[in-house]
Amino acid sequence: MTQSLAEYRADHAVHHASLTMDDDPDQKDLGRLGIVPGLPRQEYPRRLVRALVSPRLIAHTVARRISRNFAPRRRPLRTACFAGFQALLLLFAVGWSLRVDGPAPLIAWAVSWALPLTIGHHMSMVLYALGLHAWFKESEEPGWSGYAEKTGARFFVDRTPDPAPWTPTHLRAWARWWIRFMFWHLVVGRFFVIGLTDNGCHDAHHADPAGRRFDWANAAYARADMLDGSPLARAHFWHTWTLGEAIAQNFDQLAQEARGGVR
Ligand SMILES: [Zn+2]
DSSP states (O other): OOOOHHHHHHHHHHHHHSTTOTTOHHHHHHHHTTOOTTSOTTHHHHHHHHHHHOHHHHHHHHHHHHHHHSOTTSSHHHHHHHHHHHHHHHHHHHHHHHHHTSSHHHHHHIIIIIHIIIIIHHHHHHHHHBTTBOTTOOOOSOHHHHHHTTOOEEEOSOOOOOOOOOOHHHHHHHHHHHHHIIIIIIIIIIIIIIOSSSGGGHHHHHHSTTOSSOOGGGHHHHHHHHHHHOHHHHHHOOEEESHHHHHHHHHHHHHHSOGGGOO
16 A cells, blocks of 8 residues: 555565465555454444544555655656656646636646545555455465455446346336446546456456466456356355445454454
């Protein structure tokens, strides 16, 4: 959630080898936000709201991102270019605001740059990380089945209505499905939280991280092919529908974990 690209690259192989380990950076960040195992189930939505809007927690994320991504010793040219570009944009916005005697250019800069890079990134990452894995889970199952318990697929849509004759009820169900798809799942789930990636099929990615059989560019179809062709995948793959269901399932599982699971 707050790592630099270089740190992410180094940690990602470890993340694959040892899912939900003590040192998993996303898991640690969620713990820092107060989302830890063993709390009463009803406490989690409250913690999520606090994690999303708390100025202190947002400032903490921003400070960590700056210290880990913006340190001059790493990629000095890139850092200088980014800082110079933003400084010029800000100067331009301030100058223009003074010229037109109004805050509109500054507001435009804040909405297009400052807010997405700070509050927007923080909120997106919290919602993204929750539901990505069964965090803090300790599985009793051996081998792949234990591993697979910790990662499923997340489909950022509602289930489609059942096939049925074209009755008014059925048409209403489809209309509702499309409206929620266009104005909720696409905007919030796809564009704001997960982006245009294959990440919804995260179980298939973990089953075949090198992409030998899993064609990540066509993830939805490739995962279905894996299910068709692999009894192991059929036995252990699982999924949730909608962003809300993925997060709710994560909360159910966290509430069931013993508090001793806090690591
Ligand atoms: Zn993962």
